[in-house]
């Protein structure tokens with residue numbers, strides 16, 4: 174009897190995550206989708222963002238989000254994979270035990286701190302070395318690249334460790350060197366896990382807000398080079414939500430809906446990949 | 451009337467049948483030894499008797515009666531209190547010796563501190579462990595030696611005041627001295643409890659049990675007084691087994 | 698002249714490249730922490746920690762933000778912990794592979810990937826506006842509770858899974874029911890692992906900005922009730938730094954944040970290790 178009630182109660186509790194997800198989906202879309210219909214797709218996908226005067230074009234922000242995300246991956250993937258391979262294949266147990274939590278600590282540092290480091294170090298450095306305003310696609314890419322490292326490292330690392338040892342032995346047995354084994358055998362074998370890590374990292378990058386606002390410059394145009402200022406979907410939401418009302422607020426939720434959709438698709442792909450085994 | 455009476459019992463796991471049409475009685479106050487090679491269904495038999503097979507999602511046919519009442523009619527916690535079980539590897543729960551022993555009784559009723567003191571002392575004395583641990587009842591049980599842990603498990607079962615105690619190879623991981631202590635405990639407790647002892651050690655069966663049952667591949671091949679079974683087995687397979695011809 | 702790289706040389710080059718890149722990652726991390734602490738520790742006086750904030754943060758201390766962070770985090774933890782641990786218990790103890798488990802797991806995995814600005818939007822429209830809770834500690838705490846829920850679910854699930862099956866068997870064989878077994882054996886045994894999840898969740902909540910700035914607001918007054926608007930440390934730091942109000946105060950606030958995060962991660966790490974040492 175007691176057990177039956179407990180089971181029902183726990184089932185209810187266990188649904189909290191999925192119910193939250195459904196509530197989030199409902200409210201974001203309910204606030205955002207009507208505006209897209211009202212403005213019309215042509216307006217919504219245009220370059221003109223003047224939400225208080227009927228311009229709801231999000232194109233430059235979408236391009237901005239994609240650019241900084243691509244930049245983040247360009248930084249995060251090589252370093253993330255290198256660290257994962259180094260940890261999984263070239264380190265002793267002791268080094269693994271020290272480095273893994275250190276890299277995971279990177280994930281714990283608040284995004285505002287990353288943004289701040291960007292402002293006080295990276296932005297002036299870029300301005301002085303390459304010219305331009307410093308607040309740029311490049312600055313955002315580097316900082317976001319660092320921020321997604323822990324995701325890429327820890328998922329790729331787990332994927333590499335999951336490759337059975339017999340593979341390695343088989344490869345050494347036919348005379349392959351360690352790095353040939355890594356490149357020709359282990360990376361392909363761990364491919365799906367690594368891809369999942371990259372996809373999740375991509376979700377992190379595209380959804381990151383505070384750090385990007387602080388260092389990307391937020392100018393409302395499609396950047397001509399990586400030294401130009403850029404504005405993302407997330408920055409627009411965070412910069413304007415405080416004072417937006419009416420259709421303007423609807424437009425911000427429309428940005429949120431697009432972002433949310435991208436994230437959910439990325440998540441589903443990553444979950445698919447990792448749960449296939 | 452027998453303490454336990456098993457009628458035409460079969461037990462199935464997902465894919466395989468672990469017990470095939472077993473009928474046997476366990477008499478009150480006896481020590482019944484159950485012997486047989488690996489996979490003969492000895493553990494499955496014990497898990498059927500206190501319905502522990504249910505957590506393995508196995509299914510059962512036939513009937514088992516305890517004091518002439520079907521065990522499937524008894525509330526499961528009552529059944530498991532009346533028929534206790536000791537496993538091959540001693541598993542002490544995290545926490546102190548005292549906590550381990552009072553775990554079972556506490557599930558069923560509120561106990562004052564003095565109740566617990568009394569019950570712990572009595573259980574440990576019956577299990578021949580009191581003298582070794584009386585100074586450190588509040589310490590973690592995981593620091594005890596393997597033999598002490600097994601006797602702690604026995605004390606933990608005794609604390610529930612069961613009627614039947616089932617033991618599944620209780621000495622398989624223990625040294626001869628610890629084994630001797632446990633066997634002595636069983637012989638002392640025999641006055642109050644009924645024992646079913648699964649063992650891989652035919653000598654142990656011969657030393658302590660009144661009757662012995664021989665299982666082979668899920669079937670009950672032969673059962674009889676221990677002395678008779680070990681001196682003049684009826685079945686070839688029993689003979690082979692007790693002469694050690696099964697590997 | 699052709700120059701061929703032998704397998705041994707290429708092996709060494711490869712190793713050096715990997716080592717260098719890994720070293721860069723680690724150095725960057727230490728640099729960030731070191732840089733913030735070096736520039737911020739001078740600010741860390743008792744006065745700074747215990748004084749009200751004056752002139753938008755140019756003067757005075759950060760007491761309101763410390764309290765705001767504390768209260769919001771407490772609300773989030775108090776709500777998310779029972780939900781997260783309950784979900785984990787249900788997943789491990791009551792479900793087998795099948796649609797229900799898949800749905801619950803999917804919810805947790807997806808929620809874990811949702812960016813904080815989406816939580817901010819959601820909390821703003823749902824808690825602040827629809828439920829009419831206003832910009833408040835309660836709205837912020839509820840929003841963060843949803844955000845840290847998956848962290849707590851996942852970590853608790855791992856902890857509960859690693860409780861040896863034999864413990865449950867012993868409990869059942871002593872006449873314990875399922876609930877007895879969960880409450881008296883499974884949860885106490887998994888507790889260090891569960892706490893690790895809760896602490897990691899607290900870490901995420903403390904460092905969060907986007908999800909709280911639109912749900913708890915940025916008021917600098919001392920909070921008086923759960924319905925007060927408040928400004929967390931992370932939000933305060935963001936405003937100081939972005940609006941260039943005061944660099945020394947910004948460094949000081951960042952140092953406080955970093956110290957809290959380091960302490961939280963250290964505790965979580967220690968707990969996890971004790972747990973792993975015991976059961977793996």
Ligand SMILES: Nc1ncnc2c1ncn2[C@@H]1O[C@H](COP(=O)(O)OP(=O)(O)OP(=O)(O)O)[C@@H](O)[C@H]1O
Pocket residue numbers: 463464466467468486487488489490491492493494495506
């Ligand atoms: N939980 C289970 N799920 C599926 N099959 C099982 C399970 N437990 C036991 N079996 C199978 O049931 C049969 C009988 O096993 P059981 O453990 O009862 O034998 P046993 O006589 O106790 O052997 P041993 O001397 O090795 O302990 C075996 O074939 C075994 O593989």
Ligand SMILES: [Mg+2]
Pocket residue numbers: 492493494618
């Ligand atoms: Mg067995």
